[in-house]
Amino acid sequence: MAQKAIREYDAKSILAKHWDDFFPGFTYTYETLLVANGKQILNEANVKDWVSKKPLVVKPDMLFGKRGKNNLVLFKDQKPGDISLNKAASWIDEKLSKPQSVYFDFDGDTPVGEPQIDKLTHFIVEPFTPHKQKEEYYISATCVGDDDVLYMSAEGGMEVEDGWSDKVVEVAFAITDNQDEIESKIRANIPKDIPNMDKENYAKFAIGFFEAYKKLNFAYLEINPFVMQDNKIELLDMVAKLDDTAGFMMVEQWGDVLFPTPFGMEAKSPEVQAIEEADAKTGASLKLTLLKPNARIWTMVAGGGASVVYADTIADLAGIDDLANYGEYSGGPTTGETKFYAETLLDLMTRSEDRKGRDKILIIGGAIANFTDVAKTFTGIIQAFENYQDKMKKVGTKIFVRRGGPNYEKGLKDIKKAAHDMGLYIRVYGPETHLTEIVKIALDKDL
Numbered sequence: 001m002a003q004k005a006i007r008e009y010d011a012k013s014i015l016a017k018h019w020d021d022f023f024p025g026f027t028y029t030y031e032t033l034l035v036a037n038g039k040q041i042l043n044e045a046n047v048k049d050w051v052s053k054k055p056l057v058v059k060p061d062m063l064f065g066k067r068g069k070n071n072l073v074l075f076k077d078q079k080p081g082d083i084s085l086n087k088a089a090s091w092i093d094e095k096l097s098k099p100q101s102v103y104f105d106f107d108g109d110t111p112v113g114e115p116q117i118d119k120l121t122h123f124i125v126e127p128f129t130p131h132k133q134k135e136e137y138y139i140s141a142t143c144v145g146d147d148d149v150l151y152m153s154a155e156g157g158m159e160v161e162d163g164w165s166d167k168v169v170e171v172a173f174a175i176t177d178n179q180d181e182i183e184s185k186i187r188a189n190i191p192k193d194i195p196n197m198d199k200e201n202y203a204k205f206a207i208g209f210f211e212a213y214k215k216l217n218f219a220y221l222e223i224n225p226f227v228m229q230d231n232k233i234e235l236l237d238m239v240a241k242l243d244d245t246a247g248f249m250m251v252e253q254w255g256d257v258l259f260p261t262p263f264g265m266e267a268k269s270p271e272v273q274a275i276e277e278a279d280a281k282t283g284a285s286l287k288l289t290l291l292k293p294n295a296r297i298w299t300m301v302a303g304g305g306a307s308v309v310y311a312d313t314i315a316d317l318a319g320i321d322d323l324a325n326y327g328e329y330s331g332g333p334t335t336g337e338t339k340f341y342a343e344t345l346l347d348l349m350t351r352s353e354d355r356k357g358r359d360k361i362l363i364i365g366g367a368i369a370n371f372t373d374v375a376k377t378f379t380g381i382i383q384a385f386e387n388y389q390d391k392m393k394k395v396g397t398k399i400f401v402r403r404g405g406p407n408y409e410k411g412l413k414d415i416k417k418a419a420h421d422m423g424l425y426i427r428v429y430g431p432e433t434h435l436t437e438i439v440k441i442a443l444d445k446d447l
Helices: 008-017 038-044 049-053 085-096 179-188 196-215 244-249 270-280 304-317 335-349 374-394 408-422 437-442
Strands: 003-006 033-035 056-060 100-102 105-107 110-112 116-118 123-127 136-144 147-153 168-173 218-229 232-235 238-243 285-290 297-302 325-330 361-366 398-402 425-429
Touching: 003 218, 008 238, 033 038, 038 085, 056 085, 085 123, 136 196, 147 196, 168 179, 179 196, 196 218, 238 244, 244 270, 270 285, 270 335, 285 304, 285 335, 297 304, 297 335, 304 325, 304 361, 304 437, 325 335, 335 361, 335 374, 361 437, 374 408, 398 408, 398 437, 408 425, 425 437
Parallel strands: 297 325, 297 361, 361 398, 398 425
Antiparallel strands: 003 238, 033 123, 056 123, 100 116, 105 110, 136 147, 136 218, 147 168, 218 232, 218 238, 285 325
16 A cells, blocks of 8 residues: 555545535535635635635645644634634735744654754635534544554544543454444444543444545545534544555546645655656556666666665665666556656656766666566567667666566567667566676676
């Protein structure tokens, strides 16, 4: 399971879109905005009445928690109307004006460790929900080992983590549990300190929540807190991760969800984003991480396990500073998908010559495939070579291939002939050669 965090706005939007499927009998007033500046919220007020007529809550939506403890939540705390539209707009622009220091760990209300410093770019805006603290509850679900685990508590809010074992009930579900077994387990484990008048509604909500977590392919889903007032539910704060490997079959259910770069982390390059978008649309696996784009050794590795082995071997024999990228193509990608992946790598690799005047090295490696048609994927790589052969020659590219699996003999024969016909340097090896032996061959100073 590949877990990718999403914005609170997107998590609420996904649940709202499917609310009636999972929470019949409950109402949820979905009034939520994602804005990038104060002007945008002022514009939204012209089309959404609640933005100007209701007291507001504003907070950054950039994949980090403890926003309240970092003084990054603007909300009504005394009387109706405290947070007006204009005040919200000015607060957002103030926070945008300079980088913010965000602490992820606290000892009580005291920050711990060094802060992450970055600029805020996105804010979630919602109406303030009047409620009593006893109406706040906690619920979350995630995968632990082979089980899905549901966490429930009668206490929601920032302090639920304190005394977790005393406050939170954990319920594990095997993959073989049917719906009747799931519902029975949930009802039998409703936290005892939930008021009797709310127990049945909490159970119904928890059953729907867990079903939504599974069927919408969340890898992690937390609502802390949610407010339950009879059959009215308000989702005050959410954290969510999606199972990215399910993206290709969840396009309609998820909508145009994005996987943003978390606060404090360097933004992804357009090439990495393009590979992620392609990965989300296929049942295969396409992954790319840029380490040092100006380095001379590039890898195109089939398989996640093999990618680790190759990266470790290159780091050991050449040094980490020479390794340009990390990633994989696997799971039976089509010829077109493999071509796109290869062209992305070749485009990056051929943008500049090595600073020390050395040849660029491209290692196309992998273990022995179980079901991936090697010849079919190599056809995509050959097509990429055809489009980039001149640029590859300019940076002195040397290609080293090691592969096995279905149709590997044809694949190796085809890629060797194609490279020779184009005048590209290539050396090709099959499964008789050890997985990482081509790294040693590629780094042979006599080549």
